[in-house]
Amino acid sequence: MMRSPMLRLGALPPIRVSPGTLVTVLLLAVLMYPALSRGGAEQGTVVLLAVGIGLFMIVSVLVHEVAHALTARAFGATVDHIALTLWGGHTQYRARQMPALGSMLVSLSGPASNAALAAVAAGAIRLTETGSSLAVFFTVSAWLNLALALFNLLPGLPMDGGRALESLLAAALRNRVLATRITAWAGRAIAVGVVVTPLAHVVRTGGAGSLSLLTLVWAMLIAGLLWQGASRALDGAALQARIRTLDASGLAVPVRIVPPQAPLSELGAAEELERVLLLDRTAAGPDRLGRAHRIDLAAAASVPPEHRATTPAQAVASSVGDIAALPAAAQGDALIEAMLSRPAPAYLVLGENSTVLGVIMSADVNALLRRR
Template sequence: MLRIGALPPLQVSPATLVTVLLVAVLMFPSLQGPGLSAGRSALVALGLGLFLILSVLVHELAHALVARAFGARVDHIALTLWGGHTQYRAERMPAIGSVLVSLAGPASNGLLAAATGALGAIAAQGTVLSVAASFATWLNVVLALFNLLPGLPMDGGRALESLLGAVLRRPVLGTRITAWIGRAIAVGVVVLPLSRIVRLGGAGGFSLLTLLWALLIAGLLWQGASRALEETRVQERVAALDAAALARPVRLLAPHTPL
C-alpha cells in the first residue's frame, strides 16, 4: 500500500504494466504517420499508456473524495489490470450521495479531456505535443463515456441503480434491472468489433488483438453484472426469512441435569 499525505491508501498491481503495454500496442499503429518516426511513435504510445493509468487514478480519487464528503470511510484505491476501483464503506448514504459518488469518476475524466483538449488547441499542429494531447483527450472521452453506460458494474449503472432503488422503493429491483443492462452491454462490447471484422471480410493482427481485448472486457462486465444478480438473490432469501418461524422454545434445565 502506498500512502500519499491525506489521500486514501493506494494499492498498485504489477499487472498495470500489462495495461500500459497493451494500450501502447493498440495506439502505436494510429500514431504512425507524417511528422512522427517509429521511435517517437512508440514513446508517445507508452506515454499514453501511462497517462491512461494516471487518468484512472484521478477517476478513482474523485470517487473517494466525494464518498468522504458524504461521510463514507474510504479503505483504499486499487489500480489493476482492468483499471481500478475504490473500496469504501458507508453505513447510510442518501440516493443522491450514491449518484454523485458514481458520477464523480466520469466527471473527472471529462475535466481531464477538457484540459488536454485545450493543451492540444494551443500547441503547434503536427508536433509531438499536439498529437499526444489529441490522443489523451480521446482516451479520457472514451473512459468517461464508457463508465457512464447505464449498466452494472459501470459508474452509470451504479447511479441508475441508486435512482431506481429510490424511485421504485425496491433497491433489489433497481439492482436487477441495471445488472441485466450490464449483461447486454457486455454482449455489445464483443458484437461491435466482431461485426467490424465480418464487414471487412477478415481480421488482421490489430483487429484480432482488439477483439481479444473486447472479449476480456466483456467477460469482466458479465462477471460483475452476474455477481450483482447473485447478491439480489441472496438479499431476497434473507428478506424472506421469518425469525418467528425459525424460533424454537427454550427448555430450562436444572444446573446438575445430565444432558
Template sequence: MPTPSLRLPGLPPIRVSGATAVMVVLIAVLVQPSFAVLPALSAGAAIGLSVLLALCLVVSILLHELAHAFSARAAGAQVDHIALTLWGGHTTYRSRRVSHGASVLISLSGPATNLLIGLLALLASSAAPDGGAAQQLLSLLSTLNLTLTAFNLLPGLPMDGGRALESILAAVLGSSAVGTRITAWIGRGIAVVVLAIPLLSLGSLDPSYGIVLLIWGAMIAMMLWQGASAALRAVRQQEALDGLSIADLARGARIVRADAPLSALEQSSLGAEQGALAVVIGSDGSAGLLDPDAVAAVPAHQRDQVPAGAVTAFHGPPGRISSTLEGEALLRVLGAHGRALHLVIDPSGAVVGVITAADVRARLQGR
C-alpha cells in the first residue's frame, strides 16, 4: 500500500507513514502521567492533552525536516520528499555539489529549529497560569523539543550531529569514507547506550512506564544501529564503485554466430583465455553466452548438425560500452543499458571483452 503524501504549495512532498500514529500513541502514553497529576483535570482531559502534545511534537518534527529541506534547496540540492515515520522523520535530497560547509549547515538546521521551538515554548509556559494545563503542555513541549535538539546533536550517524561531524571530518581528513566510518561506529555506540539506559532504569520506574520506555528505547536503538550500519555499507559500496574499471569487470570474449555449427568451433579457443566467454550473436541481434558444459554434452558425431545457438541462453541485444570508461561513469552506462550482457568496444571499434550483469553485482557486493 503506497504511503499517503501531502502536497502543499512551495513544499516538497510530505509522506506520512501509518507508523506515525504509533509514535503519537507511544508519546501520549509516556506523557500522560504528567497530566494525570494535575488535580483540576479529569482522566479524559489528561488523555486528550497527552494526544495533543504528541501531535504538537509531530508538527515540531515536521518543522525540523522542513528546515533541512529549505537549507538543502538553498545549497543547490534537489529535495525529493520529507517522510514522517515511527522514528520521527527524514528528508531525502540529492546533489553532487553540496560543499562540506553547506552539509554541516543542512544537518544542523533541523536541531536549530527544535531548539527555537523549545525556547519559545519555555517562554510561553512562563507566561501561562501557574499549575494550569496550558503551562504543563507548554513546559512539556519545551522539554521534548530541547530533548530532541540534544538527541539529534549526538555525534554519531544517522543523527544530524553525526552527519555534521561526518562532513567536518571529511573536510579535515580529506576522506569522506574515514569520516563516515568514524561517525557510524559512534552511532553504533550510541545505540547501545540508548538501549542500556531504560534497561538499567527498570528497577527504579513504575513497571508499566518502564516497559513502555524500554520498548521505545529498543526501537530507537534499532533505528540508530540500522542507520549506522547502512552508512558503513554505503561506504564499502562507494569504495568499490570508485575503484571500478573495465579491467575489474570484463572477461575475454569470442564472438560466435548462432548458426555456426559446433564442429566449426575450435574447442581449444573457447577456453584458451582464463575466464574467457564465448558470446553468441543471433540473427536478430540478441546475444547470449555459449555454455561450455552444454557444448561438451553434445556427442562428437552430432556437432556438425548442432548450431551454437542451440546451446545458448539469449538475453536480448547486448549493451556496448567503451573500454575507456571507469568509476561512476562506467556504472551509470552499465545501469542505463539494463542489459544482462555488455560488449566492451575499444577505440577502433573492435570487441575486446564482455561484462555480465552478474559480474557487476558480485563486484559491488564485494564477492
C-alpha cells in the first residue's frame, strides 16, 4: 500500500498529504463552478476561480490543523503529525494530562483560525475592484472559511465544538465517559441534520438541478463520516468505562509460586497443579521478576507415580513468558499505564511487603476490554 507523502515545513509537525486531497480540490471546484459561472465571466476564468478556491480551502484546512498542533504543543502535548485527507484533515497528538481549559483551547483554535482567515479575506475585498475575479475569489473564500469555522463549532463529536463541549462537561460533571456519550450523541444528531437539510431542499424544489443532487450526495458522505466519528467516540467511552472497573487485586488469580526445579511429587493433585506458577528468577531483569511457566496438566498426569519424585516441574510445563510486577492498589487508567510501561504476558500482583496476591494474564485483560 502506497504511503501518503510527508511534507516538512520548518518547525511545524510533519504534514501527511493524502491523494484524496486532490479529489477534494476537484469536488470543491465542481460544486463552485455553477454559482461562479452565473457572473458572466469567461469559462476559463471561471474554471481558474473554482480551482483556486478549492486550493485555498485546502490551505485553510492546513491552517486550521496547524492551529490545533501549535496550541497542543503550547500545553505540553507531543504532536506526531498533521494529515490532509479527502475529508479535510486531522492532527495526531499525545498528551498525558491536559487541563480542561487546555483541551478546550486546542479544540477551538482551529475554528478560530478559519474565522481569522475569513476576516482577512473580507478585508482583502476592499482592495479589489468590485465585480473583478479577485473580488469574487476573496468573497467566496471569506464565506467558505466562515462556514468552515461555524460548522466545526457545532457542539457534537467529532467536531471541534463537540470536543470543546466534551472537555467542559467532563470538568463540570467530573465524568469523562458521560461527557463523551452526551457529545457523541449530539454528533449523531448533527449527522442526521446534515442529510435532512439538503434532502428537504430537494423535496421542496421537486428534485430539480444537478447541483441540488450533488450537494445531497456530498452531504450524505459528510454525514456518514460524522456518524462514524461519533460512533467511534461512543466505542471509546464504552472502553473507558470498562477500564474504570479494572482493579489489580480483583483481577488477580491466586497462585502458588514454585521454583522450576521443584519435584512434581511436591506440587499436589491435579486441582492444586492448576494454581502452580513456576518462576525462574535467574531470568530476572530491571523490569522483570523472571520467566514464568504453567504446568501442563495432561503432561503431568502422564508421569508414572514412581517417577514423580524425580521429575522436575519444569519438565511438564509450558512457558508463559516474562513476568512483571503490578501493585495491588493499581486501578483503572493507572493499571493500564502500569501494564503498558512494562509489557509482559503475565504480572504478579504484589500487596504489602511484596506479598504475592495472584497473577494477571495480559490476554485476560485484553478480553475484558474487548467485551461489549
